[in-house]
Amino acid sequence: MQATRRSILIVLSFACVMMAGRTALYATPAKVRPPVDVKHLILEHLKDSYHWHLFSTEEKDIGIPLPVIVRSRERGWFFFLSSHLMEKEEYEGFYIAGEGRYEGKLVETDLQGQEVRPFDLSITKDVLALFFSCGLLMFLVLSLAKWYKKQEVHGKSEAVPSGLMGVMEWFIMSIHDGMIKKCVGKDYKRYAPYLLTAFFFIFLNNVLGLIPLFPGGANLTGNITITFGLAFFTLVAVNLFGNKEYWKEILWPDVPVFMKVPVPIMQIIEFFGIMTKPMALMIRLFANIFAGHIVILALTSLVFLTVAMGPVINVSMSAVSVLFSVFMLALELLVAYIQAYVFTMLSSIFIGLSRQGSHKVKTSYAVETNKK
């Protein structure tokens, strides 16, 4: 009974925070409110930006200014805080582009009078969130490692961690033993560090993305750049250490000769296979997280969309919106785990396949998986 009451309290307070945050963000001081541009609102939340917006007061937006690092092709390196861009429209010849090809990005006008993008290494919202999550993950794992070392020094090498450390140990080992060991096969030890890093990086960022307050809330794993980076690492891990058998399967597969020479049909198909596997990983993770964020934000937008329909509909729809948002957040928590799991598992399987022996081994592997 008490637990139920507490959970209701948590849900309510959470909803209040969400509603308060959103309301503050988009309430305009004018009496007559302009219609809410939901598409713009949602995309603004999902995209990267040059400063980290926290909340808005009646007069101005409060946020964290972030360093902008750009190299103009004609004028060299520039280094300044993004608050300069917020105060004035333009700073040092740079401004944030409106509609068009570079929407939301920092641009400059070159000597020919054309809008061009400088080489941009700014610490944006996503970059800061990336640093934060990497730091957090590093801290968590290293503190667990440190704990073990400390126990060993004290001569209690058999000590088992409890609390958060115990949960972390269980989580790490469940991925390590339950997935990596089984999917990669015999040289799992070599790949375990990368796969564990990838899993916990994705999982942590998925969860942080669901937390609407700073330093969470950045849509990192729903950003194609991040998933592209992860997929690239998997591509490297699969192909860099692929054995002779793997390359033979690609360059000279067991098919009738006319399919291999003079027109290398099979080779082209296999080469596309190399590319499409990580590509699918990239799109899958991005689309899942991105879509989840869109749904939650759209449900939250119901509160503001229904303001024009009068207080009765507005209040009832707000309640519905909060209920659905909570449901979606719970679902997204599940998705956060599943997508991290799927990405890592498929990476493990691709790696495992690139380290397989001859056909016979492959067949036995297939039989084994079929049995399962």
Added chain:
Amino acid sequence: MDLMIPDSGLLFWMFIAFGILFLVLARFGWPLVTGVVERRNEKIERALADAASARKLLATLKQQEEKIMQQSRDEQTKVIEQTAQLRQQLLDEAREAARHESRLMLDRARAQIEKERDMAMQEVKAYVATLSVAVAEKLLKKQLDPSVRQMDFINNLLEESAKPEA
């Protein structure tokens, strides 16, 4: 559309941040954690195997103990049976010996009695013979008197000789 195009700046920082994260954790994080847990699992497995073998040993020992106990119990019953048998045998033998002895004694006594009687008979016979001789002597002394008187005389003699016996 720009959602689908990777951003070069973010990608740059992604490679750096993820690379550092990977290198640090691969060097100081994951191997240590997984190593410790794997060693612990091995230890637990070994301990479990040891416990199982110890249990097995204990069971065999118990079985052996049971067997030895059973053997000693069997032995005990056998010894008791043997003792009882032996006692019976000894008793029987003693009884037999006693019976034999008593029979021997009886026989000897009977033989003695027989002998005594024979000796008595012998004496009686000797006495009768002596008597007869005396009677004959007396008869010879009287020598052929008238027959009636002779007959009386014989009768007298006989009566006379019979008297001490009566």
